[in-house]
Amino acid sequence: MIWIDTILQGILLGGLYALFALGLSLVFGIMRLVNLAHGDLIVFAAYLILVLVTLLGLGPFLAAAIAAPIMFALGFALQRLVLNRVLGTDILPPLLVTFGLSVLLQNALQEGFSADSRRIPAGWLETASVPLGPISLGVMPLMTFASAILVTLALQWLFYRTSLGRAFRATSDDPVTASLMGVKPASVFAKATGIAMIVVTIAALYLGTRANFDPTTGPARLIYAFEAVIIGGLGSLWGTLAGGIIIGVAQTVGAQINPEWQILAGHIAFLVVLLIRPRGLFPRAFD
Amino acid sequence: MTPILSLQNVTKSFGALTVADGVSFDVPKGQALGIIGPNGAGKSTLFNLITGNLSPNAGRIEYDGRDVTKAPPMQRCLSGIGRSFQIPQPFDRMTVFENLLVSATHGRGLPERAVTDDCAEVLERTELIEVANRPAGGLTLLQRKRLEMARAMATRPKLLLLDEIAGGLTEAECVALVETIKAIHAEGVTIIWIEHVLHALNSVVERLLVLDFGKVIGIGAPDAIMASKEVREIYLGIEV
Numbered sequence: 001m002i003w004i005d006t007i008l009q010g011i012l013l014g015g016l017y018a019l020f021a022l023g024l025s026l027v028f029g030i031m032r033l034v035n036l037a038h039g040d041l042i043v044f045a046a047y048l049i050l051v052l053v054t055l056l057g058l059g060p061f062l063a064a065a066i067a068a069p070i071m072f073a074l075g076f077a078l079q080r081l082v083l084n085r086v087l088g089t090d091i092l093p094p095l096l097v098t099f100g101l102s103v104l105l106q107n108a109l110q111e112g113f114s115a116d117s118r119r120i121p122a123g124w125l126e127t128a129s130v131p132l133g134p135i136s137l138g139v140m141p142l143m144t145f146a147s148a149i150l151v152t153l154a155l156q157w158l159f160y161r162t163s164l165g166r167a168f169r170a171t172s173d174d175p176v177t178a179s180l181m182g183v184k185p186a187s188v189f190a191k192a193t194g195i196a197m198i199v200v201t202i203a204a205l206y207l208g209t210r211a212n213f214d215p216t217t218g219p220a221r222l223i224y225a226f227e228a229v230i231i232g233g234l235g236s237l238w239g240t241l242a243g244g245i246i247i248g249v250a251q252t253v254g255a256q257i258n259p260e261w262q263i264l265a266g267h268i269a270f271l272v273v274l275l276i277r278p279r280g281l282f283p284r285a286f287d
Numbered sequence: 288m289t290p291i292l293s294l295q296n297v298t299k300s301f302g303a304l305t306v307a308d309g310v311s312f313d314v315p316k317g318q319a320l321g322i323i324g325p326n327g328a329g330k331s332t333l334f335n336l337i338t339g340n341l342s343p344n345a346g347r348i349e350y351d352g353r354d355v356t357k358a359p360p361m362q363r364c365l366s367g368i369g370r371s372f373q374i375p376q377p378f379d380r381m382t383v384f385e386n387l388l389v390s391a392t393h394g395r396g397l398p399e400r401a402v403t404d405d406c407a408e409v410l411e412r413t414e415l416i417e418v419a420n421r422p423a424g425g426l427t428l429l430q431r432k433r434l435e436m437a438r439a440m441a442t443r444p445k446l447l448l449l450d451e452i453a454g455g456l457t458e459a460e461c462v463a464l465v466e467t468i469k470a471i472h473a474e475g476v477t478i479i480w481i482e483h484v485l486h487a488l489n490s491v492v493e494r495l496l497v498l499d500f501g502k503v504i505g506i507g508a509p510d511a512i513m514a515s516k517e518v519r520e521i522y523l524g525i526e527v
Contacts, residue, residue: 163392163399166381170389173378180338181438182364182393 005135006256007249012137014248015145016210018241019203020221021228022151023196029235030172030192031087036098039222040105041197045071045204046213047113050120060120064205068198075197079190087189102218109215120208144206151199152241158195159237168192172235227270233280242281246273289352291316291446291477297336297346299329299501306332307343308501314446319478321488321509324498325521330481331373333498334448337479338370339363351445364394369444371435373451373481379424383415383434386423387441394442406441413437413467429460436467446477453484461487489513497521 024038035041045067052063082101086093128139159165167188170178175185207213207221227247232239247266254265273281290313299307306329314320322330335341337348339360348356355363377386387409391402410416413433418426423434432452439447449468453461465487472478472491482488488509489495495512497505499521505512512518 163388166385166389167393169381169385170378173380174376177372177376177378178389178393180340180360180364180370181390182361182396182442183389184361184393 001134002256003253006252008135008137009141010249010252011245012141012145012248013252014241014245015141015148016203016206016244017224017228017247018148018244019144019151019199019206020225021232021240021244022148022155022237023199023203024222024225025229025232025235025237025240026155026196026199027193028229029237030168031189032091033083033087033094034091034098036095036222037101037105037218038098038200038225039218039220040102040109041071041075041200041218042204042207042221043213043215043218044105044109045197045201046120046208047109047118049201049205049208050118053120060122060205060209063120064201067204068201071197071201072194075200076190076194079193080186083193084186084189106215106218113215115214115216117212117214118208119212120205122209126209140206140210144210147202147206148241148244151202152237155195155199155237164188164191224266227266231270231273231280233283236280236282239280239282289316290314290349291351292337292479293349294337295347295349297343297348299332299336299341299343306501307336310346310498310501310503312496312503312506314477314479316445317475317477318494319472319480319492321492321495322479322481322498323483323485323488323495328498329501330498331450332501334370334450334479334481337363337448338368364442365396367443367445368448369394369439369442369446370448371432371439371450371452373454375428375431375435377423377426377431377434377438379422381423382420383423383426383430383437384410384419386434387437390438391441391443402441405443409437409440412470413440414463429456429464432456432464433467436464436471440471444476446479447471449478449480449482451481451483453482453487456484465490485513 020042024035027033027035048067048070049060049063052058052066053060082097083094086097122140125140129136130139130142159168167183170183171185171188179185224247228243229240231243231246246269250269251262251266255262292314295311297307297310310333322333324330332341336343339358343356347354350363350368351366378389384406387406388399388402391406392399395402410419413436415430415433415437418430426434436449436452453464456464461484468491480488480492492509494507495509496503497512497518504521505515505518
């Protein structure tokens, strides 16, 4: 019974990792941009929600709903003003710029909020749980997982059922030809990063309400997000969700064997998947 | 008649290599003009200059009575210059229909619901309707060439640029494609067509332009051009 519980908790934790990873996957899938500041942007969004909660006395969900459009605008501007300028055939400049952004965000957050670890208060939800026979599942983890599935579905719909989604896919396939068809890659990329920042806000909501965070929490979240994206096969949305779940299950199983093994077990699972399927579980046909 | 496209002394060079050397010609509205010339004569470069993917070092390009020499490619696409590529470049992971949708919505600046019927009609005319929901990556060469043309058509161009669209096709495929091009031309679309398959080209175009080393060495009725000694020597390599 303890193992069923462990695996269920792992799957739910995987939802959180999938949320970390989906924004990264979206941006990588469309513009082959590896955003090293992704984890720090999640932490930044968590502080933004925290500020809205503490200053305005809002509930965390309402605060996140207000933070989402702010983060969208921020992502849009970041892509338009900074990242579009460094995208090109050379992959190094965007890596350097986003790495710099990561350092900048961490230090700015330390300057503004100190190095103390914080948490977004979620009231009774923090401890609420649903009994399921002998097992009980937390309401927050269940909501996290449900959100991950909803975000995946929403992005899937966006990609395959809307005009913007087709522009995303066309640009991802061949930006030069797409621009000849009248698609504007610069604006498509900006919208994509904006949408990724909405996903980041949702991830930040659950990161901040479920665990403590401080200005240096970002890079570790980035690693989990990376692993989930790579396990899933770069740029595949459902693959990213599956990747998150694999990391989550590996971590809880590892922790069950020995609490010190939690993080290590996740990384080992990642390496094992890479050994067996170097292109990930659901690779796209070609890249 | 006012020309839909007019090139005046257009010159483009890459370093010491001159790929367009004082090119001047007019294309009257509704005409089909064929461009021939040996490999490396600057034919595709000429298209890139017309679509705005390259900008000339000197000279002037007028489209529809306006100077577009400095206009960006997107603006020219929106104002009605459509183009197909020598090597088909469909979005492989998207369906044939979606390929058209992207081109129609962004190339004309319209929402999807305003162009879906139009796209279906273009697919019908280019005989792609049966494969509309298949990924473009799995098409045959003829279908890929048709898709190139369909994508250009979906922007509802007034001027359609075709770049070696018949190359690599079998005789029967070529005949089928020529019929489609004739039908498009019959609707009044101005066509400029670069082609090595001369009999296909000559069955459609009313005028032929010969390019060699970036220079226009002849322009006129296809029969007269094909009969010219200079053209036969340079282009066909026939000693006379």
